[in-house]
Amino acid sequence: MNEIEFELIGEYVELNQLLKLTGVCPSGGAGKLRVATGEVSVDGQVELRKTCKIRAGQTVRVGDVRIRVVKQGAAG
DSSP, X not given: OEEEEEEXXXXXXXXXXXXXXXXXXXXXXXXXXXXXXXXXXXXXXXXXOTTOEEXXXXXXXXXXXXXXXXXXXXXX
């Protein structure tokens, strides 16, 4: 499994944008499609809201990729 640590700037990032920013999807639109087809889970639960607000401390999984979202400056 590939693991990505994403440093969050601000309060939250929308799920489809997180997928784009981490390189998991080539665009926000591609991210929306993956979410809509049930391929994405947040904290172990399938998430179907494309613009779900993802905050520090949450984990997103898409296929064999796990994205840990951490507060800016807390990466490590």
